[in-house]
Amino acid sequence: MPRLRPRSKVWLEVGGDVALSEWRVELLEAVEAHGSLTAAAQALGVPFRTAWDRVREMESRLGIKLLDTQSGGPGGGHSVLTPEAREVIARFHRIVDGIGELVDRRFQEEFGEK
Amino acid sequence: MPRLRPRSKVWLEVGGDVALSEWRVELLEAVEAHGSLTAAAQALGVPFRTAWDRVREMESRLGIKLLDTQSGGPGGGHSVLTPEAREVIARFHRIVDGIGELVDRRFQEEFGEK
DNA sequence: ATGCGTTATGCTCCTCCTCGCATAACGCTC
């Protein structure tokens, strides 16, 4: 049996559409870390177009404004997380954190090759 | 905020490709329940072509023969799970079972609207 | 006024995946 590896995903839907996922939360956190959506997209290796679409999807599906954006100004513009965004991110983490590790542990118990 | 709903997936990969997932295990279990891959595919609402491809993928990626098949014979033919297949399915269940419920519980704690 | 970097939006192309159709081989029954 070749190298087997466990994987898991957790996300939130609203009417069958993805509203929040691990990757999307990473994107928001990258915005917080870099101060702009452009830099965040670059950090995650995706086109700005894609990143912006995902943010807009999240906002419309959650019904929450996630980014405080400004085009123009010092540095050309910037984006900051809203307090509501930080709150949602925190809640999502409390749901997801540890799931992957739990799956890994169970996998080791079943397919433990040391 | 609209109706939010938690979802989760657990699967096993071998070199980036899916080797075993919840849906694929359902497919195998449907084969066991109905006695043929054709009936199993119908039960899950997918074309036989797709079902057969998935089974072949699983076999080659796991390096295990999963189905004992026979074309021709009484009833036209049939497919039965190999003992190795039953073993892998059982292990997979022990890894996955309860994960979805855990996610649901955590979701309720964070977004509990009663 | 010009230039710069960011937000904001539209559009095409390409790739992956699944579906659906078509066909062949098999082995039992009649």
Place this chain on the structure above:
DNA sequence: GAGCGTTATGCGAGGAGGAGCATAACGCAT
């Protein structure tokens, strides 16, 4: 031998999603 239902395999059509390109608007610095 003819018919049947299943396994087994090839091929083309269609849909979803991301990549990539192009453009406009904004507001500060020079």
